[in-house]
Amino acid sequence: MVTRIAINGAAGRMGQRLVALGNEDKDLDIVACFEYSGHPKFGQDAGIVAGIGELDVVLVEETTAQYDAIIDFSVPAGAHAAVERAVDAKAALVMATTGLEEEHKAKIREAANVIPVVWAPSMSTTVNLTMKLCEIAAEALKDIPGGADVEVLERHHRFKEDSPSGTALRFGELIANKMGITNFVHGREGRPGARPHNEIAYHAIRTGDNPGEHTIIFGLLGETIEMTVRASNRDCYATGALQAAKFAAGKKPGLYNMNDVLGL
Numbered sequence: 001m002v003t004r005i006a007i008n009g010a011a012g013r014m015g016q017r018l019v020a021l022g023n024e025d026k027d028l029d030i031v032a033c034f035e036y037s038g039h040p041k042f043g044q045d046a047g048i049v050a051g052i053g054e055l056d057v058v059l060v061e062e063t064t065a066q067y068d069a070i071i072d073f074s075v076p077a078g079a080h081a082a083v084e085r086a087v088d089a090k091a092a093l094v095m096a097t098t099g100l101e102e103e104h105k106a107k108i109r110e111a112a113n114v115i116p117v118v119w120a121p122s123m124s125t126t127v128n129l130t131m132k133l134c135e136i137a138a139e140a141l142k143d144i145p146g147g148a149d150v151e152v153l154e155r156h157h158r159f160k161e162d163s164p165s166g167t168a169l170r171f172g173e174l175i176a177n178k179m180g181i182t183n184f185v186h187g188r189e190g191r192p193g194a195r196p197h198n199e200i201a202y203h204a205i206r207t208g209d210n211p212g213e214h215t216i217i218f219g220l221l222g223e224t225i226e227m228t229v230r231a232s233n234r235d236c237y238a239t240g241a242l243q244a245a246k247f248a249a250g251k252k253p254g255l256y257n258m259n260d261v262l263g264l
C-alpha cells in the first residue's frame with residue numbers, strides 16, 4: 001500500500017533529504033511540501049529545491065491534497081502548525097523537531113488522543129539502539145561502589161539552534177530514570193567543587209557541518225565506559241522518519257516512539 005505523505009519544513013536541511021529519499025521509495029507518495037512563506041524558495045518546486053529535479057509538488061502553506069501522514073522537521077512554530085495540520089487532516093504525525101517548549105509538547109500529547117503520533121528526538125536506528133545500551137549500563141552501574149559519573153557530550157553543525165540536542169536530553173532522561181539521578185547541569189566553570197554523583201552534565205559542541213554525534217560517559221574510579229554514536233550524513237534520520245510515517249499511517253491514535261517503529 002502506498003502511503004501519501006506531507007513534509008513540513010521541506011526546504012530545510014532535513015526536509016530536502018526527506019524529499020529526495022521519499023521520492024525514491026515506491027511505497028511513498030509525496031503529495032504536499034509545506035514551508036514558511038518567508039523562505040526565499042517558497043513557491044518553488046520541492047524537487048528542484050532538493051536537487052532531484054522537478055517533483056510537481058510546490059512549497060506551500062496550504063494544500064487541498066489528502067495525506068496519510070505528515071513529517072515535521074522544522075522549528076517550534078512549524079511543529080505547532082504541523083500538529084494542527086495533522087489533526088485537521090486526521091493524518092498520522094511524525095514529530096522530529098527538537099527544542100520544543102512545554103506548550104508545544106502538551107499540544108503533541110493532546111493530539112495523540114485523536115491521531116497516531118511518532119515522536120522522537122532522533123529517528124536514527126543506531127542512536128535508538130545506543131539508548132537501549134545506555135539503559136543497560138545505567139541499570140548495571142546504578143549501585144556500583146564508588147559511584148558512576150554520567151556525562152553526555154554532543155557535537156553538531158554550527159547552524160543548530162537548540163542546545164543541548166534533543167537526543168542528548170533524552171539520553172540523560174533515560175539514564176537518570178534508571179539511576180535515580182535528579183540533578184542536571186550544562187557545562188561547568190569557576191569552582192563548582194567536587195562532582196556529586198547525583199548529577200548528569202551536558203556538553204554541547206557546535207562546529208562546522210557535523211550532522212550529529214553523541215558520546216555518553218560512565219566514569220568509575222579506575223575505569224570508564226564510553227558509548228559514541230555518530231552520523232556520517234542526515235540520511236539516517238530521514239530514512240527513520242519515512243519508516244515512521246509508513247508505520248504510523250492507519251495506526252490507532254496514541255503516542256509511539258522509534259522503538260515501536262524499529263522493533264527495538
Ligand SMILES: NC(=O)C1=CN([C@@H]2O[C@H](COP(=O)(O)OP(=O)(O)OC[C@H]3O[C@@H](n4cnc5c(N)ncnc54)[C@H](O)[C@@H]3O)[C@@H](O)[C@H]2O)C=CC1
Nearest residue numbers: 009011012013014036073074078096097098121122123237
Ligand atoms: N528527530 C530527528 O531525527 C532529527 C531532528 N532534527 C531536528 O529537526 C529540526 C530541523 O532541522 P534542520 O532541517 O537541520 O533545520 P533547517 O533550519 O535546515 O530547516 C527547518 C525548516 O523549517 C522551515 N520552517 C520554519 N518555520 C516553518 C513553519 N511555520 N512551517 C513550516 N516550515 C517552517 C524553515 O524555513 C526551514 O526550511 C531541528 O529541530 C532539528 O533539531 C534534525 C535532524 C534529526
Ligand SMILES: O=C(O)C1=N[C@H](C(=O)O)C[C@H](O)C1
Nearest residue numbers: 098121122160165166167212
Ligand atoms: O539539529 C540536528 O542536526 C539534529 N538534531 C536532533 C537533536 O537535537 O537531537 C537529532 C540529530 O542529532 C541531528
